[in-house]
Amino acid sequence: MARQELARFLRERREELRPQTVGLAPGTVPRRTPGLRREEVAELAHMSVDYYTRLEQARGPRPSPRVLDALAGALRLAPAERSHLFRLAGSAAAPPARTAVRRVRPHVAGMLERMPGTAAIVTDASYGLVAWNPLAQLLFGGDLGHGTTNLARRRFLGQGRMYTSSSAGEFGHIVAARLRRAAERYPHDARLAALLGELHAGSAEFRRVWATHPVHAPGHRTKVLDHPELGRLRLNCDVLLVPEDDQEVVLITADPGSASAHRIAELAARV
Template sequence: MARQELADYLRDRRASLRPHEIGLTETGPARRTPGLRREEVAELAHLSVDYYTRLEQARGPRPSERILDGLARALLLTPAERIHLFRLAGSSAPPGSSPVRRVRPHVAQMLERLPQTGAVVTDAAYGVVAWNPLAEALLGGHLARGRTNLARRRFLGEGPTMQESPDAERFGHIVVARLRRAADRYPHDLQLIALLAELNAGSEEFRQIWATRPVHAPGHRTKIIDHPEIGRLRLNCDVLLVPEDDQEVVLITADHGSRAARTLHRLSRQPV
């Protein structure tokens, strides 16, 4: 009975997703039914198509935690849905092994509806996973998904500097507090381990703040950005949480009528 319930859940979830939600373009032969194909889910979950097909047909063996984690990521399950998937498979869901490094489509679409607001989405380790054109203009025009990390920028000086006013050290404490939380949640994530080693080796400031075990919650901040082309701007940064993916959306605005606001308006009207 449980095997059939798992098969039904996988089938229903696959049918509910659309290709654009997982970053696929509508190319090739027309789809006879809505939803993803079995081979697409299998590829995203790093499984063979035959194995995944047997799971959907209630013929497969009991899947391991590794396989269930892969399916949860491939099917864009929320934490509650992930727990449900594990229960259907007769297992208890352990904490996620890695930060979610893919932005949900509705979050990505929201970024495009904010023409005079810079917006950046970061994962639990401050890796940039999505942004809009205005944020790209403010942060140097060389954001790269999967390679740009705001903690690395803060402590190793990559890209234009953005410092907090009036206390330039405050943002450093916020960054370290979030990285400590990430290290507790994802102790075996290789990318996070490498990032922490890089920061520890390259920044005395990072090492000193890490030793203090700072605790900070996201909220409103005023920052000064020193940009090589547009100069110094005083900006407001506010954070929205995406708790199901342990991500944050940073919204960058300026006080009404300020030079910074006029600069954001001008940048937002430039062609991209």
């Protein structure tokens, strides 16, 4: 029974994926179904087509953790889906994921575009920006929008920062707390390790905050920032979690009717 459940899970996930989702060209040969072909999954997972086919047909041997990890990456499984795959295969527990998820789900990115009056960003587990809307780009400027922004680097190394904020101290503790959790969850993530190395080498403040083992819970916070063009703004920051990808959606607004809200509205009119 377990083999059949594993086979069904692999087949259904393969059929849900699209070539462009995993970086493959659609190709010129018509597809009988819109999902990936077995040979494409096998190639992405670095295994033979015959072995993968036997897994989908419930004829293969129990896959090893290494094989399961490769399949999870090839099928773009979220952390919860990855754990489910390991359970179906009879493994007691899934080992830590190798890397944080650094892509944003289309429906999350679409949500940002449907809120033109709200500045919105999505950050991954290492505080890299993986999505943002035009108002956020106008509001926070700097390197935002280039696809290389990391809020931890902005906060502690000053990379791309263009304003001062009343919540800088609190945000520093938030950053360190989240990066500590990420380091525990993704011990094999080379990009995360490199980021932590940069922060430790380049910021005495980060080293001090890191050593305190800070803890924080995402939620509602208010900050006052000095924008170089709009002046002083009082903003509300509300965090929505995307737990399956270990990401956070941050919504930035101002109190209705306030001077800050009018300035944000003027900025939004440019979008």
